[in-house]
Amino acid sequence: MLNRIEAGVTAPLGFEAGCAAAGIKYKDRTDMAIVYSKRPCVAAGAFTTNVVKAAPVLWDKHIVEDCENLQAVIINAGIANACTGEEGYGYCKQTADAAAKVLNIPADAVGVASTGVIGMQLPIDRIVNGVSLLAAAKGESYDDGHKAARAIMTTDTKAKEVAVEFNIGGTKCTMGGMCKGAGMIHPNMCTMLCFITTDAAIDKALLTKALKNDVVDTFNMISVDGDTSTNDTVLLMANAMAGNPVICEENEDYKTFCEALHYCMLTLSKMIAGDGEGCTCLFECTVVNADTKQNARTLAKSVITSSLTKAAIFGHDANWGRILCALGYSGVDFDPYKVDIYFKSAAGELQIVKDGVSTGYSEDLATEILSQEHVTAVCDMHNGNEQATAFGCDLTYEYVKINGDYRS
């Protein structure tokens, strides 16, 4: 049903993207990006649950919840515009005003997003100048989308993009996405910054519902370091240019749309976890046969957020006691002597624990399995039928290095 294509946010009809080097904080690189739709979009957003919300989060919540359409998003990397008070919020408005002017659209159709250092004010003159550069540079090629995905990176090492084609009522629709995020990643709503575009026609209430339902098992299931950012934002824009019959009820078409959305969100989530600051591998935990879905999620997240477990994964050490320990302090009740644990990766699969105690497995084989770029721990609770997967990464010297000295 879904056909993955090599593209990003510019894949759907009518979407353009671009980047600029505005000199906000970084030198010798692009640091601003635009996502623009030729037609106004219905939009949905998911935002950080942190009490401390960055100014652009407040701005975008307002745009998505109170205004009619979204047509452009202006993004900057380097400064987060968080903890910046009234002044910071004013800069969001000035950015939107500047974009509205050069793009000839209403200011309340312009979203803004920022990522970087907390507590510094934006150099608004450079931002406004950057907006003009963006308006002039944007285009609809894959290359334009890819450049935008690179411009929003901070400590990311890879641009993160995805695109799929799907079919709604006989019409080919397309969805594309890009995101960034490597540190301060422990979304309780969504992650640092994610932008998903689609040319499918869909009712706003259903778009909102689809996004809300999907973040629970995608962006809310990743963690790099347990810190929920002030800036987490997912913006989903649908411009209806594919020409499909508008999805306005929860029918098969809606289901197909949700599948495409889930594919994009899950793919981007895993890209973030696998590119966690300083990490050497994507560390996944799947909890199976839990009593409830929520408990499965809680258990899986507890494992991938355990510093000790993450350090052991870095050391390729099958220190399963730390996994059982992390399940145990998750807040979920269970019988430890029913739990089985397996490790798996491209190098094979191995049962490490049966009924809560060691199977006497081969340490050499376990180390081999844990030495891959994508490692999964499967925890079988033998306590029901629900399952969930959480995505994290290992904890390395490099993480400490990056974060011990981020601002200098």
Place this chain on the structure above:
Amino acid sequence: MLNRIEAGVTAPLGFEAGCAAAGIKYKDRTDMAIVYSKRPCVAAGAFTTNVVKAAPVLWDKHIVEDCENLQAVIINAGIANACTGEEGYGYCKQTADAAAKVLNIPADAVGVASTGVIGMQLPIDRIVNGVSLLAAAKGESYDDGHKAARAIMTTDTKAKEVAVEFNIGGTKCTMGGMCKGAGMIHPNMCTMLCFITTDAAIDKALLTKALKNDVVDTFNMISVDGDTSTNDTVLLMANAMAGNPVICEENEDYKTFCEALHYCMLTLSKMIAGDGEGCTCLFECTVVNADTKQNARTLAKSVITSSLTKAAIFGHDANWGRILCALGYSGVDFDPYKVDIYFKSAAGELQIVKDGVSTGYSEDLATEILSQEHVTAVCDMHNGNEQATAFGCDLTYEYVKINGDYRS
């Protein structure tokens, strides 16, 4: 009222301690310890809330809750006897039986405690042999207590001891304590292993109440890495040999006893946080003027457990945005634009944030303040009158190194 003395668990009358090199896992060092009272003690315990409880935790809970007295505790370092099933619990009983025999006391007056790797079985022959060595070696000098405190260390770099004298009804009483713990420290009840002795006479119910009330603001307020161990244990033993009138109601004497207990528990807690695995400093967060005591505790703990904040402290980087961010995702609601933040240490005090935004402080002075061995962040919520302090440490390369390769 309280007089701190240079001593440990052997300070109170009638308490002996000792150590032995039993060769359980470590080479060329002592790895077992005993704490023994000449007279049977009333005892209280606080144990891990982890669903996965180590065998010695289950044993000690039984002894403290269901049995009359506690007279000796046998401790080993190297293997935690956690996730070891019926076999592991059987070894607790065998250890207690062996101690009962050589000490000529009932087996149900013997506590056991273990710390180290999860999932390995204890080499019971060596443990039983070690118990005999301990019984022969124990003594009541400060040196004996100090040797015991060293024998229970794992990745600790310093022995952790405390002792105070206090006065109950005109009689001098003494309390001493030792503990260990550096990794897997995020007690939700108490910490890895802590043993407190006193010659004061006190009713068991009040002893239990005093311990229960005090862990909330001491051991439950420290975190090294957010991982709540399977083995966390605090054992408090009172042998009544000081000869004071028995404390059997919540009067001034009880209050004095609680003060002595709090002093010992707080001192030992801070020693653990300040000796966190790989850490270079004790990082304290005091939240003042919060709306409720529990919210103050939650906010303070959120700050000292934030990986990003801990890495910034390691880098002597006044990255206050991470502190405000950690307050924000703690789950406590507050107005970020009312918050003030200060850093203080032996090098001075500096206001960094006023009303949620930067004060434009001197980065050089902030770095100087953060370069000390004991650093405090004070967060003024301007939202009430309650306060709490949490104790943690910085996150360093060394932490990753220790935990990436702990078992080899």
